[in-house]
Amino acid sequence: MAEPAPQSSPLRRRVASFGHAFRGVAAALRSEVHLRFHAGATVAAVGLGFYLRISRLEWALVALAIGAVWSAELLNTALEALTDLVSPEYHPLAGRAKDVAAGAVLVVALAALVVGLLVFGPPLVAMIN
Numbered sequence: 809m810a811e812p813a814p815q816s817s818p819l820r821r822r823v824a825s826f827g828h829a830f831r832g833v834a835a836a837l838r839s840e841v842h843l844r845f846h847a848g849a850t851v852a853a854v855g856l857g858f859y860l861r862i863s864r865l866e867w868a869l870v871a872l873a874i875g876a877v878w879s880a881e882l883l884n885t886a887l888e889a890l891t892d893l894v895s896p897e898y899h900p901l902a903g904r905a906k907d908v909a910a911g912a913v914l915v916v917a918l919a920a921l922v923v924g925l926l927v928f929g930p931p932l933v934a935m936i937n
């Protein structure tokens with residue numbers, strides 16, 4: 809763990825923490841194809857939300873769904889990195905840890921899909937008919 813410089817103020821340390829977090833998201837975006845897919849899906853969902861003029865409550869659901877998927881994928885990426893550090897060789901527990909973490913992403917991605925279908929489905933169907 810990085811030790812803060814003795815003379816650094818609490819505010820500086822908070823700003824540095826944000827910097828580390830953004831660096832983490834940027835690094836994960838560079839290394840993970842799935843995250844780049846989520847970035848595309850996020851842009852599409854937000855664009856569709858503006859286009860279809862969804863309600864405030866629908867925006868809240870879409871925002872929660874997007875945040876949950878990103879959060880799960882970032883935690884999965886962190887866990888993969890830690891697993892590779894701790895167990896670079898094959899180990900059944902390492903495999904289970906990665907599979908369970910991937911399962912967490914799958915569960916939240918399916919929930920986000922349901923939100924997307926419920927929010928965007930009806931107005932899109934109405935437009936086609």
Ligand SMILES: Nc1ncnc2c1ncn2[C@@H]1O[C@H](COP(=O)(O)OP(=O)(O)OP(=O)(O)O)[C@@H](O)[C@H]1O
Pocket residue numbers: 840842888895896897898899900901902903904906907910
């Ligand atoms: N050290 C290991 N020991 C045992 N099984 C492993 C190990 N590393 C990976 N696996 C198995 O291989 C699968 C794929 O692992 P990998 O690290 O390639 O992740 P991934 O599916 O490519 O994830 P992502 O595409 O998000 O990077 C894991 O879910 C796990 O079942």
